Amino acid sequence: MECPTERKLMLEFAAQPGVVLTRAALLERVWDYGWGGDGRVVDVHM
Secondary structure (H helix, E strand, C coil): CCCCHHHHHHHHHHHCCCCCCCHHHHHHHHCCCCCCCCCCHHHHHC
């Protein structure tokens, strides 16, 4: 079963405490692709 997006985000933040992750980095790591649209999709899931 696929992990919900919010859980993937939490795991990314937990794996790198104290590191600022850009929207582009989160899109690549959590959504597994380069996003050509609105980067605010990250904000929606936060």
